[in-house]
Amino acid sequence: MSFRSPYPDVDIPEQSLYDYLFGGIAEADLGRTALIDGPTGAETSYGELIEQIDAVAGALAARGLAVGDVVGLLSPNSPAFAAVFHGILRAGGTATTINALYTGPEIAKQLADADARFLITVSPLLDHAKEAAAQAGLDDEHLIVLDGPGRAAGGHPSLADLLTQHAPAPEVSFDAATHLAALPYSSGTTGRAKGVMLTHRNLVANVAQTAELTNTTRDDTVLAVLPFFHIYGMTVLLNSALRSRAKLVTMPRFDLVQFLTLIQQHRCTFVYIAPPVAVALAKHPIVDQYDLSSVHTIxxxxxxLDEQLGKAVAARIGCKVRQGYGMSEMSPVSHVIPHDGDAMALDSVGVTVPNMECKLVDPDTGDEVAVPAAGVSEPGELWCKGPNVMVGYLNNAEATEATLDADGFLHTGDIATVSADGVVTIVDRLKELIKYKGYQVPPAELEAVLLTHPQIADAAVIGVIDPAAGEEVPKAYVVRQPQSALTEQDVIDFVAAKVAPHKKVRQVAFIEAIPKSSAGKILRKDLRAAN
Known part of the structure; x- marks a missing residue:
């Protein structure tokens, strides 16, 4: 039995994301502040942002970007990110956003898989970007450094070069329902990162679907610490705030003192976080030194998010705390506790967003779980269908078919319950993906790295709860080669040198053999049971 949102369906315009966000902007809004660079305080108005977007689009088109071409964007949060991301889309290109913590080989792998024609980055990430560009076959003219000195100074092309080229934005035409706007990479319900194909309609839909539930308005000042390269930051922060004509304060990385300072300085009203930030807000003594009274919602x-942790944050800050749920494959939001959902349990993920249909399916029998007339249902895998669901994984029909069924339902891999009034609670997950500080860590990727060590005979990785951190961390189970003197720190250091910081192995255990099925599949449940 399927269930839908208690909210009515919303209109989803058949428009490009650019036209949806900026096409109907009122004259009076052009002078409003759209973006504030947190570290410098520099402000960009809506009118200036639109001019920059058009200029970037024109410059990229003049440099050979054609409709459908992919551009890699490797950058932390900044106002320039917004101009470049939307400039790529405005020119008819597809933005594949890249984790700013990635190593050169990780960046190169994404560029190659996405067949990117350009890479745009910032100077602090230039070394990794140059390594990746070389591996992906991109020359200096196709590596753009936003804050670089520019081509005239002997460097790579810069944002200033793009903006001063004064090339008109191209006239482009495409079907918003099928043309790819963004290509973030996600491990989905399996271990290997895959390009998630999101159309303009997908992104437009999710902004429209969440607008009433989050209730961000033009009077809000939103703190953007969650990265725009992640679909959460891209849709829920960047695009939704701009559509609402709110003010967005950008942070390139999380720093607690700067986080608190910016809230106080700019009187931020709406703050989006991941659970590790909630721990700091609930427990760190420095929080009391700042005036956070402007915040009405986190x-x-x-x-x-643990319910007691969320309540502790709400009590300390004096604001509402809400939780949402989604996946890159859903652009990303499918469920959220709405702004007026005070009665909903904080450990739930709230209600289904408009225009979506969901159901719970028993993973063992394949039978649909009944929605109860009262109380809470039996658990089942959450399946979701709607206009925000991806069109598939790039060049990976097998993974697409395993995740999207013939009826258009996305199989999330998460086990949930639903109450009689439509409130969904995630209770477990089928997928083996590890979530560390909100980032995805595929065990299979770490296992592949571990197996390249000459003193490691076999290895497996699972997520375990670290009592000190209060969150899930990657733990490696390692079988040493005979006569090896490999230590736990040796293993940790070896992996750390080859992956982004959030993917590092945090715990190591040496065992005699990795438990496997007769088919050779690692029995992670046995490792979890022994942990």
Missing amino acids: LSGAAP
Whole structure:
């Protein structure tokens, strides 16, 4: 038995994301502040942002970007990110956003898989970007450094070069329902990162679907610490705030003192976080030194938020705390506790967003779980269908078919219950993906790295709860080669040198053999049971 949102369906315009966000902007809004660079305080108005977007689009088109071409964007949060991201889309290109913590080989792998024609980055990430560009076959003219000195100074093309080229934005035409706007990479319900194909309609739909539930308005000042390269930051922060004509304060990375300072300085009203930030807000003594009274709502996503932790944050800050749920494959939001959902349990993920249909399916029998007339249902895998669901994984029909069924339902891999009034609670997950500080950590990727060590005979990785951190961390189970003197720190250091910081192995255990099925599949449940 399927269930839908208690909210009515919303209109989803058949428009490009650019036209949806900026096409109907009122003259009076052009002078409003759209973006504030947190570290410098520099402000960008809506009118200036639109001019920059058009200029970037024109410059990229003049440099050979054609409709449908992919551009890699490797950058932390900044106003320039917004101009470049939307400039790529405005020119008819597809933005594949890249984790700013990635190593050169990780960046190169994404560029190659996405067949990117350009890479745009910032100077602090230039070394990794140059390594990746070389591996992906991109020359210096196709590596753009936003804050670089520019081509005239002997460097790579810069944002200033793009903006001063004064090339008109191209006239482009495409079907918003099928043309790819963004290509973030996600491990989905399996271990290997895959390009998630999101159309303009997908992104437009999710902004429209969440607008009433989050209730961000033009009077809000939103703190953007969650990265725009992640679909959470891209849709829920960047696009939704701009559509609402709110003010967005950007942070390139999380720093607690700067986080608190910016809230106080700019009187931020709406703050989006991941659960590790909630721990600091609830427990760190420095929080009391700042005036956070302007905050009316904190919304947590990207990983489960403990109910007691959320209540502690709400009590300390004096604001509402909400939780949402989604996946890159759903652009990303499918469920959220709405702004007026005070009666909903904070450990739930709230209600289904408009225009979506969901159901719970028993993973063992394949039978649909009944929605109860009262109380809470039996658990089942959450399946979701709607206009925000991806069109599939790039060049991976097998993974697409395993995740999207013939009826258009996305199989999330998460086990949930639903109450009689439509409130969904995530209770477990089928997928083996590890969530560390809101980032996805595929065990299979770490296992592949571990197996390249000459002193490691076999290895497996699972997520375990670290009592000190209060969150899930990657733990490696390692079988040493005979006569090896490999230590736990040796293993940790070896992996750390080859992966982004959030993917590092945090715990190591040496065992005699990795438990496996007769088919050779690692029995992670046995490792979890022994942990």
